[in-house]
Amino acid sequence: MNARTGPPHPAARWSERGISALNGVVGDYLDRNHNGLAIPMAFVQDLQPLALTASALRAAQPSPTGKLVILVHGWCCNEDVWRSREDGETYATKLQRDLGFTPFAVRYNSGMPIAESGAAFARVLTELVDAYPRPVDDIVLIGHSMGGLVIRSACQFGAEANAGWLSRIRHVFYLGTPHDGADLERFAQGATVAMTSSRNPITRLLGRILDVRSAGVRDLHDGETRASTGGEDAQAALPWLATARHHRLVGTLTKDPSHPVSQAFGDGLVKVPEGATPGETHPDVTVFPGVHHMQLARDPKLYAAILAVVGTS
Amino acid sequence: MDETTRRKLEGLNHLVHDGVHAAVSETEKVHSEIARYPYAILERITPIAMPVRVIEFVQTSITGLVYRSVRLGATMASTAAAVTLAALPDDKPEP
Numbered sequence: 328m329n330a331r332t333g334p335p336h337p338a339a340r341w342s343e344r345g346i347s348a349l350n351g352v353v354g355d356y357l358d359r360n361h362n363g364l365a366i367p368m369a370f371v372q373d374l375q376p377l378a379l380t381a382s383a384l385r386a387a388q389p390s391p392t393g394k395l396v397i398l399v400h401g402w403c404c405n406e407d408v409w410r411s412r413e414d415g416e417t418y419a420t421k422l423q424r425d426l427g428f429t430p431f432a433v434r435y436n437s438g439m440p441i442a443e444s445g446a447a448f449a450r451v452l453t454e455l456v457d458a459y460p461r462p463v464d465d466i467v468l469i470g471h472s473m474g475g476l477v478i479r480s481a482c483q484f485g486a487e488a489n490a491g492w493l494s495r496i497r498h499v500f501y502l503g504t505p506h507d508g509a510d511l512e513r514f515a516q517g518a519t520v521a522m523t524s525s526r527n528p529i530t531r532l533l534g535r536i537l538d539v540r541s542a543g544v545r546d547l548h549d550g551e552t553r554a555s556t557g558g559e560d561a562q563a564a565l566p567w568l569a570t571a572r573h574h575r576l577v578g579t580l581t582k583d584p585s586h587p588v589s590q591a592f593g594d595g596l597v598k599v600p601e602g603a604t605p606g607e608t609h610p611d612v613t614v615f616p617g618v619h620h621m622q623l624a625r626d627p628k629l630y631a632a633i634l635a636v637v638g639t640s
Numbered sequence: 641m642d643e644t645t646r647r648k649l650e651g652l653n654h655l656v657h658d659g660v661h662a663a664v665s666e667t668e669k670v671h672s673e674i675a676r677y678p679y680a681i682l683e684r685i686t687p688i689a690m691p692v693r694v695i696e697f698v699q700t701s702i703t704g705l706v707y708r709s710v711r712l713g714a715t716m717a718s719t720a721a722a723v724t725l726a727a728l729p730d731d732k733p734e735p
Contacts, residue, residue: 346648349655360658363651528673532666 335374343374343405347434351403354438355542368435368447370455371406376434379454391429393464395455396422398432399448400624401472401503402544406432408471408624418469418630426638428467431455437473438541442555445480449490452481456492466492467637468499471624472597473543475504476551482568483555496571498637502623503577505597508550515540516548574636575600575611576629578618594620642731649725657718661711668707672700 350357350366357365369376372387384391396419400408409417409432419430433451435444456463470478478499485493515537522534551565567573578594579586593599597620600612618626641649679696683689 353655357651357655360654362654363647363649364655365651528670532670535666 339374340407344407347405348403351437351541353541354436358436358439366434366436368433368451370431370451371434379458381458381460384458385460388429391460392427393462394428395463396428396430396467399470399474399477401474402437405434411625418633421630425634438543440542441476441546442480444477446484448477448481449484452492453490463495466496468496470504471502472504473547475501479551479565483565494570496568498572500633501575503594503597503620505547505550507600509547509597511596512544512547573611576613576615576632578615578620578623580619582617584614584616596620641728646725653718653721657714660714664707664710671703
């Protein structure tokens, strides 16, 4: 809670959610035109950007610890996606309560190319660690959906810049992250091509409307290969940060993960990765039956799994 | 009004302006494509080809004027909103 202004008004939450959704759809256009609705990458608290100075961080976190947990939201969302509808808690605030982590969350323009968001996240993470009022020992990163790709991209930029925070990352959790690409975006791209090739002017118009999609969502077509930094290895998959442990938590629409609906649609937006037999736990993939894509960001069962991993290592 | 709110409202104003322009231009394009079909057929009838072309010219001129008027109206409304936003006083800094 912000000591000066109190908790944000519900209308402000809805307004910020709307702006974040707008950024997801046309965020690259907003950024290109220097539109005031474009969201800059920033750590946020109570809907407000957090100044990355020691005094501002101490005011925001009066009892900072050497262990940070950072939440990175997905496409068209903001940090509000992590809030439990029951108690307003997030995975980060729960880890603060249970294991003494200091919670942070970022907000960014999810319509930007994932590699650009990754570079921006690496930059603000460097600034946070530099300004943090005490040495940082451990970092846990939790990314929901596109947020997981932003984390992987940021780690690549961090490695290229030899960033000090990279070696402090202990665990990275990817919740419903489309590392292998998202079928919905593939469908949208196919439909766009088909509709804009039609001889019917109305169908072509609908195709052009469907084509108004941000660079961020287009990057979800190929997942990790589009989150890379470009150059000669533009089509190469992002490497997994070798010094951290990676955990992929995925959901399914139905309680029976072998149900054809779950097999076809996964959590509604992202399919269960190949190699993960539904219902079983793999070294890096855990399936949560009956947890849909958005619920992955605030589900008690996922938190229990995160707590078990972080608490025992 | 605080600086952040002002920037967002100005951004919304620009977005609505650009959105209206794009929507009107796309609608105009589809409209002219659909309207072209009957003229293309009628033009093949040699005795009435010339009057058909004249009628098409008049029709496209009128509809073009209507679409340009809508775009101009949107630009004027956007400019008025921008002037109004600029005239609103800034928040006074807290003592």
